[in-house]
């Protein structure tokens with residue numbers, strides 16, 4: 001079969017590889033029908049995630065059809081259509097028992113990281129019973145790829161950790177797919193204002209269409225001043241960091257109001273200054289998190305009932321064997337006006 005293989009920093013290729021086999025009775029092998037590329041794959045290709053071994057197939061998102069299951073798999077059978085969760089969970093360890101699947105002692109984020117991932121014609125999924133979700137009949141499967149990672153991430157790490165509430169004020173720093181997923185799912189709770197901050201005008205325009213009430217280009221405007229003006233100098237109740245650099249976490253500290261919550265979603269490679277001299281008396285909470293994907297079933301229901309339109313996040317489509325061009329488009333997201341890029345394997 002064909003797979004997108006990591007060969008070290010800045011080096012990937014579309015290679016011939018053996019089709020994965022069942023290794024444990026709890027495994028399933030899936031034929032990928034749709035997959036996508038994540039910002040995290042770009043981090044890996046920059047060499048930022050050194051534990052990824054040369055020869056690993058990248059990708060941790062996708063949907064497909066079960067090709068084969070191990071003898072211990074009871075919830076899925078050959079031919080079932082499934083969503084692959086970016087987080088693998090054994091269902092038995094102390095963290096799985098607390099629904100903190102991201103820290104599963106036998107899984108967690110391993111796909112396209114510690115084991116071969118989904119940017120391939122076939123993938124082996126460990127602990128299939130706990131790491132896959134059935135696709136309801138007549139679903140838009142392409143839209144369900146957004147449930148592998150970005151929707152649960154925006155919702156769990158941004159909206160739920162950020163305690164978004166009816167009538168509250170929310171600022172989201174970063175209007176990439178994750179920030180936009182937080183914007184879409186924040187609206188379940190009807191906050192009174194959702195302020196979106198990004199230097200990319202195209203993404204801000206999309207954010208407006210998706211329901212942002214105020215957009216701020218922080219390359220051209222002063223985000224702190226504008227937010228103060230709109231909140232009677234109180235600051236926001238929730239500040240969601242969806243970029244992953246020191247400047248954006250600092251910005252969250254300047255715009256958070258008394259009693260508010262900063263929810264960090266971005267993956268940080270550098271340390272950040274904590275301004276306790278300003279924040280010590282503000283009664284704020286800072287939350288961090290890796291996505292657990294415990295909300296995937298709930299989000300699937302909101303998509304099925306059309307309360308949430310996940311397909312809006314998809315801007316480009318390529319054939320799976322054209323994945324190198326898809327990477328080029330995704331790497332030049334601003335110029336290409338790209339959000340999520342779907343790869344089709346038929």
Ligand SMILES: NC(=O)c1ccc[n+]([C@@H]2O[C@H](COP(=O)([O-])OP(=O)(O)OC[C@H]3O[C@@H](n4cnc5c(N)ncnc54)[C@H](O)[C@@H]3O)[C@@H](O)[C@H]2O)c1
Pocket residue numbers: 038039040043149153157173174175176177178179197198199200203218242243244247248264265266267268289290291333
């Ligand atoms: N915590 C988790 O479990 C988890 C899961 C998935 C992704 N992530 C992380 O979430 C972050 C966002 O992911 P994404 O796929 O949307 O990334 P992305 O790179 O597509 O989007 C980031 C956005 O931030 C904007 N930006 C850059 N500098 C900025 C600044 N100074 N101020 C405001 N905006 C700025 C960019 O224009 C871009 O629109 C990444 O760090 C990613 O690794 C975390």
Ligand SMILES: [Zn+2]
Pocket residue numbers: 038039040060086149150
């Ligand atoms: Zn991802």
Ligand SMILES: [Zn+2]
Pocket residue numbers: 089090091092093094095096103104105106107
């Ligand atoms: Zn576990």
